[in-house]
Amino acid sequence: MSPQVIAFHYKLTDVSGQTLDQSEANDPLAFMTGSGQIIPGLEKVLVTLKIGDKKRVEVEAADAYGEHSLENIMTIARSQLPEGDVKVGDMFHGPNGEPVTVTAIAAETVTLDGNHPLAGQKLIFDVEIANVREATKDEQAHGHAHGPDGHHHH
Ligand code: ZN
Numbered sequence: 001m002s003p004q005v006i007a008f009h010y011k012l013t014d015v016s017g018q019t020l021d022q023s024e025a026n027d028p029l030a031f032m033t034g035s036g037q038i039i040p041g042l043e044k045v046l047v048t049l050k051i052g053d054k055k056r057v058e059v060e061a062a063d064a065y066g067e068h069s070l071e072n073i074m075t076i077a078r079s080q081l082p083e084g085d086v087k088v089g090d091m092f093h094g095p096n097g098e099p100v101t102v103t104a105i106a107a108e109t110v111t112l113d114g115n116h117p118l119a120g121q122k123l124i125f126d127v128e129i130a131n132v133r134e135a136t137k138d139e140q141a142h143g144h145a146h147g148p149d150g151h152h153h154h
Helices: 040-046 137-142
Strands: 004-013 019-022 029-032 054-059 073-077 091-093 099-105 109-113 123-134
Touching: 040 054, 040 123
Parallel strands: none
Antiparallel strands: 004 019, 004 029, 004 123, 054 123, 073 109, 091 099, 099 109
16 A cells, blocks of 8 residues: 555643644644654554544553663763763763763763653554545655655655
């Protein structure tokens, strides 16, 4: 089956009900199926819905941004970071291009956490499907959606 582009409105909350993110009123998020643009636990539900459908989707951490893993926490020498002030909360790109956050600073070392900020969290999405269409040839070649109407240039 050829890839689809699904555009959807969403509100993302954590288990305590706090809103973490949401789409703008007239600007649904569009993604191409099978491209890894959105988390797998959400995509597998969205592909079963039709235009206009509303659904609450609860995604366990493992199907969202992964479990919070100690393997993703590393301590490096201070000298391995760029010159200048480094403070807790700063973000860098790690060895594989992944974002890492400074979580502790000692005299000679810095601790970096490569877990996604939402790792280890169950996520709750309230979604409404705005549009479903076939992916264009350009989108298939690029491996991502070009907005809800397929004409977004970038
Ligand atoms: Zn593109």
